[in-house]
Amino acid sequence: MQIKSKINVLLFVLPLTFAACGSPEEPVAEQENHSEDAEGHAAEEGTVRMSPQQMEAIGLQLGTLQSRNLSGNITVTGELEVPPQSEANVSATVGGNVQEIKVIEGDKVRKGQTLALLTHPELVQMQVDLQEAASRQQYLEQEYQRQQRLYEQKVGSGRDLQEATSNYNTSKAQVEGLKSRLRILGLNTGSILSGKIFQSVPVVSPISGYVQKVNITNGQYVSPQEQMFSVVDRSQLHADFMVFEKDVSKVKVGQKVSFTVANAAGREYMATVYNMSPAFEKDARAVHLHADIEESIENLIPGMYLEGRIATDTTTALALPETALVQEGAQSFIFIKTGEVDAEAHADEANRAGEKAPATGEQTAGKVWVFKQVPVVTGASNNGWIEVKLLQPLPDSAQIVYKGAYNLIAEMKKGETGDDD
Structure with missing residues (x-):
């Protein structure tokens, strides 16, 4: 009877033991271990870690916030033009054959230079008419x-x-009228009155x-009045x-315009604003702005399309290179270096791949750098630099990524999706 009781107890304990061995607690613990990084540190949201090899591959460069003089820019479009008095459409004042x-x-x-010669029988007849009228x-x-x-001698009548x-x-x-017409045609009336008849008339440039x-x-x-030639004086060419x-309120005479x-x-050209049209075009909701070109205009032709930037008021502000900014939707970000952590796991991977971690002056041996994403607001930009307004204070000595910011955010997103490729 005692033996039978012991067997029953043993049969009850064994299933409990096997159930404990097959418990899902072990995978949970294993999952918790995987939630930490290779060094045993939990990954902080909005950060990314870069090995020496990665930083060398992307050419990562660091710098600090700098105080610079920046000018705001207005983007404009337009074309090259000449004033009305510098352009002429040349036509014939009388009909004729070329x-x-x-x-x-x-x-x-x-x-006054002759551009073409016209001939027509009526031209000859006009000269003959002048000779007869004279x-x-x-x-x-x-x-x-x-x-x-x-009449003075009281011999003739007043009527005569x-x-x-x-x-x-x-x-x-009649004579003066014919002379005027022939002068308009460019003919020498003195020669005609002396007996010369011109067979053709010149068309000259005004x-x-x-x-x-x-x-x-x-x-x-x-x-x-038919247009024969178009002549342009490019010496008065302007933008x-x-x-x-x-x-409109940001633009004034004397400002500089850079354009292509x-x-x-x-090639970038420079011009200076010399006139703003007082007329407002309602359809385009814009005004015309005229600027003198400061450089050679040898290869420029009226009608060419322009894209330009007008420098507005200059301000002194904290700035970074434009390559330091990353845009995600309407928000801009920069990356700052927040520290260094043990990189033993990265070194093992490099050794297995046959790579050698590069040594740099700023980097501690066996460490990877940690970078944090920081939101900012941008302002004026000029010559590759852009104003940065901080939403949270940073140390004056904060190391900011100048080059390679887009690579960092790509690496960070890859980590968020769990993509190890």
């Missing part, structure tokens, strides 16, 4: 003088004198500059920018 074209696009011309005027002038003498005077004045007006466009061909008939309504053009994207 006899000869004397220039090509790109030629430099001076004011000859009749001479006869009528003599008749007027004769009638005036007779009035008629001679009227005929003479009419003839004189300004000095460069031939931008030729719109005619030899033998073509051109009607009066015309559009400044939007919200930025499409045909020289790698």
Whole structure:
């Protein structure tokens, strides 16, 4: 009976023992151990640790907050233009056929230079009409003088004198009118009155500059006022920018503008604001801003598209290189070095991979650096530096990542997702 009782107790204890051996408590403990890092330290949220090899690979650089003079910038767009008096569309003042074209696009011309020759039978007839009108005027002038003498001697009548005077004045007006028309055509009326007849008339440039466009061909008939050439004086070339309504109050005469053009994207030009248009364009909600270009304009052509930045008021502020900032949505971050921890596990991995941890002057042997993500607010930027406003105080000697910040946040996100690749 005692033996049977002992067997029953033994059968009751054995299942409990096996249940204890198969308890899920062991995996929980194992999970807790994995929640800590290789050095036994629990990972702090918003931090990332970098081994010497990783820091060397990304070219990580550190620095401190610096006080710098920064200028605010306004982004503007526009195009190259010349004032109205520096651009001319050359047309014929009388219809005719193109006899000869004397220039090509790109030629430099001076004011009054002949660009083309036109010919037409009516041009010859106008010169003949002038010669005939001048000859009749001479006869009528003599008749007027004769009638005036007779009237003074009380031999002629007043009616004859009035008629001679009227005929003479009419003839004189006709001659002057024909002379004016021929002068507009560029012909020498003195030569015509001496008996010369010009077979063609010149089309001349009204300004000095460069031939931008030729719109005619030899033998073509051109009607009066038809555009034949376009001439531009590029010496008065300037930048015309559009400044939007919200930025108008920040712009004033004398400010500097840096800009680039499409045909020289790698070159930056400088200009100085000399005029702001008082007219406000309602559709674009902007005003025109005119700026003198300070450098050579040899390769610049009117109509080229511009992208520029206007430097506004200068301020002194704490700043960092733009490469130190990481943007996530609307929030900006920087990374600061908060300390160093044991890197024995990292060294083991490096040895297994056949790598050798590099030695640096600032780094303690056998340590990895810990970096913390810190939110900031940005301000004005200039020449690769940007104003930084701290949301929490930092020591003056805080070591901030100048270069490699995006690599750090990528590494931190990889740790958060548990990706060990």
